[in-house]
Amino acid sequence: MFKFLKEKLSAFKKKLDKKVEEGVKHVEAKEPKIEPAKTVVEEAKAIETVKTDIAKAEEVSAKAEKEEKPKKIGLVSKIKTLIVDREVLIDEKKVEEILEDLEIILLESDVAFEVVEEISSKLKDRLVGRRKKIGEKLSDIVINELKLIIQEILDANRFDFDEFVQTKLKEKRPLNIIFVGVNGTGKTTTIAKIAKRLMDFGYSVVLAAGDTFRAGAIEQLEEHGQRLGVKVIKHKPGADPAAVIYDAIKHAESKGIDVVLADTAGRMHTKKNLIDQLSKIKRVTKPDLTIFVDESIAGNDAVERARMFNESVGIDGSILTKIDADPKGGTAISISYVTGKPILFLGTGQDYDDLVKFDSKWLIERIFGDI
Numbered sequence: 001m002f003k004f005l006k007e008k009l010s011a012f013k014k015k016l017d018k019k020v021e022e023g024v025k026h027v028e029a030k031e032p033k034i035e036p037a038k039t040v041v042e043e044a045k046a047i048e049t050v051k052t053d054i055a056k057a058e059e060v061s062a063k064a065e066k067e068e069k070p071k072k073i074g075l076v077s078k079i080k081t082l083i084v085d086r087e088v089l090i091d092e093k094k095v096e097e098i099l100e101d102l103e104i105i106l107l108e109s110d111v112a113f114e115v116v117e118e119i120s121s122k123l124k125d126r127l128v129g130r131r132k133k134i135g136e137k138l139s140d141i142v143i144n145e146l147k148l149i150i151q152e153i154l155d156a157n158r159f160d161f162d163e164f165v166q167t168k169l170k171e172k173r174p175l176n177i178i179f180v181g182v183n184g185t186g187k188t189t190t191i192a193k194i195a196k197r198l199m200d201f202g203y204s205v206v207l208a209a210g211d212t213f214r215a216g217a218i219e220q221l222e223e224h225g226q227r228l229g230v231k232v233i234k235h236k237p238g239a240d241p242a243a244v245i246y247d248a249i250k251h252a253e254s255k256g257i258d259v260v261l262a263d264t265a266g267r268m269h270t271k272k273n274l275i276d277q278l279s280k281i282k283r284v285t286k287p288d289l290t291i292f293v294d295e296s297i298a299g300n301d302a303v304e305r306a307r308m309f310n311e312s313v314g315i316d317g318s319i320l321t322k323i324d325a326d327p328k329g330g331t332a333i334s335i336s337y338v339t340g341k342p343i344l345f346l347g348t349g350q351d352y353d354d355l356v357k358f359d360s361k362w363l364i365e366r367i368f369g370d371i
């Protein structure tokens with residue numbers, strides 16, 4: 001998981017460590033002339049002396065100001081720097097260098113362009129003019145800020161699926177959750193995983209075979225249904241999926257079932273057909289949640305599809321599958337920023353239990369863990 005991105009970030013960090021002082025401008029100040037103190041009392045004395053120096057300097061400077069001799073005004077700040085600034089400033093030139101390297105790494109790791117720009121501008125704001133204490137590593141500062149910024153981006157759109165289900169079921173039953181997205185990304189498998197998860201929490205579930213377009217899609221859902229012991233509502237291939245889902249809702253109503261999970265087609269004769277079909281499903285069946293499913297290994301393609309589905313059909317959140325097979329991680333970093341909608345779950349394998357509720361910390365730990 002995320003091997004490519006991890007290796008790149010690791011190399012980037014090492015490179016930063018290597019030329020750490022390069023381009024980092026030292027504050028115009030020399031070490032304060034305080035002899036190393038042998039005892040606490042001596043140290044206190046030494047500090048007192050410097051404090052007196054500051055007081056004196058302040059006096060001189062105040063006087064200078066009165067006497068309109070502005071030249072001396074800088075004295076106070078200079079002496080103050082002697083004490084507090086055993087630090088160096090990270091200047092703009094250095095930050096630009098860092099960002100250039102980092103932007104390439106992020107782009108190569110499938111982070112969407114606009115997200116790279118956002119990360120880069122935030123990082124610049126936080127690094128330029130920042131004081132680095134002696135002994136503090138520039139690479140640690142940069143990596144820590146990067147982590148924080150990515151976490152902020154991920155946490156900008158939060159959603160707790162379990163809480164939603166629990167709360168919403170107090171208002172109505174059944175809940176209707178539809179899954180949209182292109183073929184082959186793991187939509188049907190994810191529906192089965194969510195069904196298993198809901199049942200593990202004690203909810204009852206029915207599946208709606210709303211992908212009536214692709215040959216074999218209905219059977220595939222039925223197979224999952226059989227394995228999980230869940231009823232599947234289906235019509236004939238080519239039937240109107242809105243009618244299938246509507247029937248599943250009616251079935252759930254009559255049996256007191258909590259949640260309808262509806263599969264939908266990922267492809268039609270044209271993109272417009274698909275969007276029209278999904279829009280009709282939404283109009284007729286009024287889903288409580290429309291979840292976009294895509295595979296994280298698809299990178300920018302997945303992000304662009306998410307944008308398209310969000311704009312044309314409307315989604316409430318995304319599930320990214322195949323995280324286990326994704327060396328890059330950029331899709332997960334980008335998708336919620338680009339759609340403005342949360343990630344709900346991550347698919348981490350082919351088994352029913354390979355589903356992780358989205359948690360930014362979990363993701364950050366997987367990406368930055370041993371860097």
Ligand SMILES: Nc1nc2c(ncn2[C@@H]2O[C@H](COP(=O)(O)OP(=O)(O)O)[C@@H](O)[C@H]2O)c(=O)[nH]1
Binds near residue numbers: 188189190321348
């Ligand atoms: N490694 C991995 N494979 C997955 C994951 N989710 C789904 N798959 C596999 O992806 C393939 C396509 O899944 P399917 O559910 O049929 O996709 P759909 O066409 O979007 O409905 C299947 O072989 C699944 O086992 C995941 O999280 N990790």
Ligand SMILES: [Mg+2]
Binds near residue numbers: 184187189211217263
């Ligand atoms: Mg499918």
